[in-house]
Amino acid sequence: GENVEQHPSTLSVQEGDSAVIKCTYSDSASNYFPWYKQELGKRPQLIIDIRSNVGEKKDQRIAVTLNKTAKHFSLHITETQPEDSAVYFCAAAATGNQFYFGTGTSLTVIP
Amino acid sequence: NAGVTQTPKFQVLKTGQSMTLQCAQDMNHEYMSWYRQDPGMGLRLIHYSVGAGITDQGEVPNGYNVSRSTTEDFPLRLLSAAPSQTSVYFCASSYSIGGGGTEAFFGQGTRLTVV
Numbered sequence: 001g002e003n004v005e006q007h008p009s010t011l012s013v014q015e016g017d018s019a020v021i022k023c024t025y026s027d028s029a030s031n032y033f034p035w036y037k038q039e040l041g042k043r044p045q046l047i048i049d050i051r052s053n054v055g056e057k058k059d060q061r062i063a064v065t066l067n068k069t070a071k072h073f074s075l076h077i078t079e080t081q082p083e084d085s086a087v088y089f090c091a092a093a094a095t096g097n098q099f100y101f102g103t104g105t106s107l108t109v110i111p
Numbered sequence: 112n113a114g115v116t117q118t119p120k121f122q123v124l125k126t127g128q129s130m131t132l133q134c135a136q137d138m139n140h141e142y143m144s145w146y147r148q149d150p151g152m153g154l155r156l157i158h159y160s161v162g163a164g165i166t167d168q169g170e171v172p173n174g175y176n177v178s179r180s181t182t183e184d185f186p187l188r189l190l191s192a193a194p195s196q197t198s199v200y201f202c203a204s205s206y207s208i209g210g211g212g213t214e215a216f217f218g219q220g221t222r223l224t225v226v
Contacts, residue, residue: 032212093212
């Protein structure tokens with residue numbers, strides 16, 4: 001089955017700096033790569049996603065890049081704000097809703 | 112739309128007891144799934160369903176049963192609870208686009224403790 005690795009497990013940045021979280025996957029059949037944000041005690045919520053036919057996608061301060069050859073994808077958050085503090089999960093899916101998640105990155109934005 | 116609704120939010124079980132976690136969605140999504148979330152391990156897929164009457168195992172299915180008699184409901188049954196099943200459980204649903212992945216909408220979670 002699919003194996004998704006995520007780094008780093010914790011990340012602290014100063015407010016206004018950028019944050020980068022990286023994930024690798026093993027199954028070349030995976031074609032959908034979402035990123036979820038989970039605040040303490042809350043449910044995961046989608047912040048951005050990318051499909052295998054696209055190399056990069058951007059939504060305001062958030063961007064995701066995908067390198068299919070190397071089987072890795074990354075989340076980039078620019079101009080970080082304290083409300084960006086949360087746990088972020090990457091995931092990969094080949095079909096339907098069989099998501100394989102990374103182990104999460106706890107991001108702390110220091111005011 | 113209520114989205115994905117899970118009940119209960121909290122539950123304490125004794126070892127050996129059985130229980131059912133309820134999950135319902137009102138978005139007419141074909142796909143539904145159950146995940147467990149443990150510290151440092153992310154979310155792991157327990158069981159999933161691609162439509163009414165069709166279920167399959169995920170990464171960690173042992174000790175759990177599911178059924179999907181309607182599009183809306185996807186209950187998760189713990190047959191004989193064990194301390195190793197202490198976790199936070201999330202139900203999720205998503206729609207189909209011919210096999211490709213789409214956004215999963217999560218329920219609010221059930222925090223289960225087995226003593």
